Every structure is written in C-alpha cells, then in structure tokens.
Amino acid sequence: MAQTTALPRNEMGIGSALGVLKQRFGERFQTGEAIRQQHGHTTTWIDNQPPDGVVFAQSTAEVSEIMKICAAHKVPVIPFGTGTSLEGHVNAPAGGISIDMMQMDQVLEVNAGDLDCRVQPGVTREALNTYLRDQGLFFPIDPGANASLGGMTATRASGTNAVRYGTMKDNVLSVEAVMADGTVIRTASRARKSSAGYDLTRLMVGSEGTLGLITEITLRLQGIPEAISAASCSFPTVEDACETVMAVIQYGVPVARIELLDALVVKALNSYSKLDLPETPLLLLEFHGSQAGVAEQAETFGALADENGGTGYKATTTLEERNKLWQARHDAYWAMLALRPGCKAVTTDVCVPISRLADAVGGANARAADLGLTAPIVGHAGDGNFHASILIDMDDAEEVARAAEFVSHLNELAISMDGTCTGEHGIGQGKRRYLVKELGQGTVDVMGTIKRALDPDNLLNPGKILPA
DSSP states (O other): OBOOOOOOOOHHHHHHHHHHHHHHHGGGEEOOHHHHHHHHOSSOSBOOOOOSEEEEOOSHHHHHHHHHHHHHTTOOEEEESSOOOSSSTTOOBTBOEEEEOTTOOOEEEEEGGGTEEEEOTTOBHHHHHHHHGGGTEEOOOOOSSOOBHHHHHHTTOOOTTHHHHOOHHHHEEEEEEEOTTSOEEEOOOSOSOOOSSOOHHHHHTTOTTSSOEEEEEEEEOEEOOSEEEEEEEEOSSHHHHHHHHHHHHHTTOOEEEEEEEOHHHHHHHHHHTTOOOOSSOEEEEEEEEOHHHHHHHHHHHHHHHHHTTOEEEEEEOOHHHHHHHHHHHHTHHHHHHTTSTTOEEEEEEEEOOGGGHHHHHHHHHHHHHHTTOBOOEEEEGGGTEEEEEEEEOTTOHHHHHHHHHHHHHHHHHHHHTTOBSOSSSOOTTTTGGGHHHHHOHHHHHHHHHHHHHHOTTOOBSTTSSSOO
16 A cells, blocks of 8 residues: 555544534444545555544535534544545545535536536536436536546546536536635635636635535536537557547547547457457547537548548447447446456556647556556546556555556656646645645645635645645
C-alpha cells in the first residue's frame, strides 16, 4: 500500500462527539469496524485510515446539525458518496466522523423548459438519467463508475463525454453547501449567467469536501440527441491515433466521445468482452446530432482516420451495437484485471495539451516497459486525459515500489508538458506533493488562505489537497 501520514487526533473531542451523535441518530450512527473500514478505504492503494464513526444523513438540516456537533467538539468531518474516488479522498487521517450521503438520493426538481434539475448528493448519474429518460433529457457527464453526483461535483469529475459537453465545472449551475460552522449557503440561482459577486459555485466544485459539504446540486441538462452513431477504428501506432484526434479537434468535428485504448487494453477487451478487434491502438467514438449531421461527422472522421493509417473503420447507429462497444469500454477496468489474475489495478490519471498526447502516452508506455510493469492505458483522447492502470502484486514490496516510481514519473512528465497531474481523479492525499510543482507556491498559498478563512479549525476533510 502507498503510505499516508496520520494527523494529530482530538481524542477527547472525538469521544464526546461520538456520544452525542449516537444519542441523536441511533441506528443511523455506526461505529463497527467493518463499516468504518468501508468508509475509509475504497478503490485506492493508499493505506486505509477509517473514521471513528459513520452517520447516515437524510437531509441538509441533518448534515448541518452533524457539522455543528462536530464543530463544537473540534472533530473532523469527511463526506462520503459511493466511495469510487481513487486518491484517498474519504480517508480520515485525524479520525473523526464520516457523513454518508447516499440516503439523500432524491431528484428534487426538473425544469425541462430550462434544461436543468436540482438533486440531492446521493443521486447517482445512472439513477438521474433513468429518471430523466421519459422527458427526453439526459445528464452527459459519464466518469465510468456509477458515482454519486455529490461526489462528482466535489471532485470536479469528467469522463467520456467531456470533449463535447465539458466537465462537472461546466454543468453545475449552483450548489447548496453546509459550511464548517454548520451554516447552510446556496452559491447561485438557476440563471445561466450572473455577474453577482464571487463565483462560489466554481469554488465548491472540485473542493473535495475541504471547504463545505455539498447537500444539493443544480445541474445543466441536455436534450437526448435525435441520432447517435458509435464508431471504432484501429491504428498502427498510438501516435497515428493521436494525430487523428488532433485533426478531429482542429477541424471542429463536434464529436461527443473519442476514447483511446492502447493495444494491451484491446487485447484484454477481446478476451473479456468477446470482441474480435485487431490488437493495435484503437479509437472509440460517438457522434450526436441530427441524422444528417451524424452521418456527416462520421464521414469526416473516416477521411481523417484514413490519412493517418486508420483501418477497419466501422460506424453504427443501432442501439445494440452501440451499447456493446461502450459497455466494453466501461468494462475495461475488469478486463485489464484479467491480464494478471490475483493482482490489483492501481489507476492514475494525467492530462496534457492535445498536441502532447502522443508523446505522453508513448513516454508512459516506455517507462512502464523499463520498469517491467504491466500498465495498460485508456484515455479520453478528445481532451488530452488518459489513465494508466498498473497491475501489481500488492504482496511484492519491490513491485509496489516500482509502481510508485511509475506514478511519480507520469505526474512529472505531464507537468513538464504544461499539463496536470490529474485531469479528473482529483488531488486527495495521493497527489498533494505535485500541486506546488504544477501551480506554484504562490497559488497554493492562496488556496491555503481560502481554506483557513472558511475552515479555521481544519475540520472539513483535513489532509486533502493542500500539502501537509
């Protein structure tokens, strides 16, 4: 496991808060070891640091009440959604209370005419889209996992549709949040634009629970397209695939999704999802629009791919075939695990300017080979973001050390290319040490000033984002 640093604990305050919360919430307050471990460790390789107790909140008023109790006793609070974060976001390095938001799972309001909705943080993206489907609307952000919308907002999530629809920061109109003293605020109205004061919505989006606890989100929606076409195309090299991506972006083709899979991922998917794709780098695409527009987009892409050695290009508008392709993409994590049975997949992400994507992916592949690691790569190629999943035996300390060296190299490589150490996973605990190198000490100091102003006792998800 990757090592973490424990922070000083307020034992007296924690003990007092546990007693008050147990009396107030009864069976909705749990301190059993198994449930605490679950809320302190999920899909990461970072050491588990469980909270001292877990409260299952059901309303904003309850979250505010919990926060006031914890503030009175100077006890840390860690928000929890589905637990799909990858950088130790839900760990409790100073102990404290985890607030599980998954019982706050109501779609509160849909304004179809305005293309927006208001939801509680425990609503998952799949549940929201199921709810919206009969109204001809959908929410486009798709990080792969069926994450909660509160967690997606807190981590500024992205995903396969980002090249056309943007990330969470582009699709959150406002949030309701509980601050460190229990005060409840709303950051904006439903208006599509405003010049009224500081943009507190953007401040909360991506704050990873360190500035406030998000209890409602107002989201921008999209109309379900008239026509959707999915396509796949193989390439001789990663460089050829990336050149095609650059051409697509530069030509202004309004592609909805464009995913890069390296040869190792294609091999894994062929076995796991019973596909018969050539085991070379692959682009998966999706086009949205009118029937004529989608056909034109697909034709334009085919011509651009052909110029860069693309082969086997195939586009389909049938729902069954589209679902088969994208289900295979979403199953890539499980498919990659099957490449080394019994091993753990340690997933990390970076993002670089589109023009440097081929260099970054090539550099990552070369470094993995030098270190003797199996590290298949998938990427949201349309915005320069890619993920490496290192398959390692967690009982082999030397292999774990090589994996850590690879992750460090990849982060440094992305930053050297004027990119970022995380395109969508967030900083959490795992990437704090790269923040100063990427943004500069002055910028990180400003973040620290904001944190101290809003949370002077460092109670909101301490030990995350900012360097210790």
